[in-house]
Amino acid sequence: MSQINNSFNHKQSSHCESGVVSNMLSNAGFNLSEPMAFGLASALTFAYLPFVKVGGMPLIAYRMPPKTIIKTVAKKLGIKLISQKFSSASAGMQALDDALAQGKLVGLQTSVYYLPYFPEDMRFHFNAHNLLVYGKNDQGDYLISDPVFEDVVTCSAADLQKARFAKGALAPKGTMYYLDKQPHVVDLKPAIYQSLKKTGKMMNGIPIPGIPFFGAKGIDYLAKQIANLEQKSNKYARLYLAHIVRMQEEIGTGGAGFRFMFASYLDEAASLTQDPQLDDAAKLATEVGDLWRQFAMQAVLFCKNRQSISFADISDSLRQCATAERALQQKLLAITP
Amino acid sequence: MKLDEVPQDNSPTYSGHKKLVYAVDEQGHYHKVKSSGWDIESFATQLAVEDLNQQTLDAYADAKAGRVSPLAYHMYKARLDVTSLAQATGKFEWQIKRHLKPKVFAKLSEQKLQTYAEIIDISIDTLKTLPSQP
Incomplete structure (x- = not known):
């Protein structure tokens, strides 16, 4: 051979x-860079799909479905x-x-x-x-x-x-x-602004009543499920919360369910475009990520069988993430080239 | 997350590996940092892994007592469950559940056993038996 x-x-x-x-x-x-690939593809999102089960638990995703990044980046850069x-x-x-x-x-x-x-x-x-x-x-x-x-x-x-x-x-x-061939050098600036608009649009979920599973709406929906864990067994509640934390941290997300990677994209894009609007957005995205990490700590605190934390506390912590994501969404949509 | 807040907890679930995360410096600019683990994440992973191991042990005991077929044990051992095994084999969940019954499993054709053996990545002989230790 x-x-x-x-x-x-x-x-x-x-x-x-x-x-x-x-x-x-x-x-x-x-x-x-990796954050550039992620951000240009507008890969950041949130989805909670209770009817798709992974190991008996609902699917929770912090990014767009597999192959989105490869396909979108190739399209944006005109690569075959x-x-x-x-x-x-x-x-x-x-x-x-x-x-x-x-x-x-x-x-x-x-x-x-x-x-x-x-x-x-x-x-x-x-x-x-x-x-x-x-x-x-x-x-x-x-x-x-x-x-x-x-x-x-x-x-x-x-x-x-x-x-x-x-x-x-x-x-x-x-x-x-x-x-197929060597990629040409392209000006990334237009693609950056396009990608931010797209991510911003997706961040509150899809505008169809009765579908609360995506974006900030989806985060609120998940928070509601957590508040309702009271009615489930302690074992199920612990595994459920652990499952969310694993999807957010363990599966190679760069921390906080890709929120830090996205913030890093905004930071890099800000220096590339010399646009202070993007600097502000990067700071907001970092705050969003920090809130997700706090939520993970609270969730695992319950898993460790501490009596000090209630489902309402954990649920509130997640609602704060949704609120912060809505603020970031406003910021992203307000950015003009 | 600031650079000095990146956890370095040497998590056993990382098996000595390091993961890359993104963190900010004092000016709010991002850098790549390697992390040897985070206790919070590691606890969640271990909880899930322990649950899977318990399911495997339960299936072993049940199979040993003749309440389920050896397929139940090998399925959980390979980190599969009825749903994912059904997806992987292209069967319905009720078919998998039937094959978890010892009497039905004993009569399965070589071809059907081969399908399971391939997905679980073991030989047919191993699939039909239980190891001496779970």
Whole structure:
């Protein structure tokens, strides 16, 4: 088996998808930080979906669905991305080898559960984890830049194949993608203002009565569910609150459910545009993130079986996040280029 | 979150890894910082992992006593539940629940067993039996 090692410079990220986009573009000569990729894609949101269950718990998301970042960034920067799916696993692995042999950096969608380099406590059935393959060593193992890891890792062909062809919700079906040509340098300023308008519009939820699951409305709705935990068993209440905190912190969000990453985007965009309106928005976003961290502390305080905290307290703490997000929304919508 | 507020709690759930987070300096500008863990997050993770482990132990005891099929144990051991196993196999939840009954499971075809074995990432022989320790 021939050895391939395409030149590659790995940078650790908070989140897999924005990290892959950042690493892929930066290595193609177009420097784009992770928060820039996240922010330009208007990926910040909030969704509470009680009818979609993850391990028996409702789905809570702090960002737009998988692939949004990759697709939107490619569109905004006018980059052509070649993306393929495969019905046969061997064809999928062959296509990966061929693309590597052509010197491409290849993005893959995978299931975390089948990647042996993940620590035991982080391995669960999540099918939309993104990583970059940049070569193959002489044992036939793939050289991988997994954006959430400090250093590059390797993975055997058999394990990588399982991870790429895992079944279930969001099944990757071998999805792989790579850049067609070198991206051109583009002026990011118009895209920045567009992205802020879009994020602002999404932040209060969707304007259809009876659908309270998104944006600040969704946060208030979740706060109401927490206040109602009184009627559930103590065990369920603890697992429910722990689940929210895990979705917010554990799943590679850069802290506070992507709120700090978004604030970092505003900070970087402010220096790029020299626009003080964005500086103000960045400060508000940081306050929003700090409130989410406080909420997490309160929720886990209950999980630790402290009598000192009530569901009403935890619920109030979350309502403060909703209020702060509405203030940030006003700020974002008021920004003019 | 300020730079000096980034938690460095050496969480066991990180297994020695570090995660990247974003934090502000005194001027309110952002920097990337590595974090070795946060007790708050780690407690939530451990609570969830303990719950999964308990489900696995319960399924082991139930399977040993013949109340459920070995599939129940292997399913929880692989961090799956009825919903996610149904999604992964393309079956209905009621079908999975039926296959958790020892009598029904004993009569499953090799092909059906193979489907489960592949998803759970074990051999058919392992799927049909219980290990000596859970």
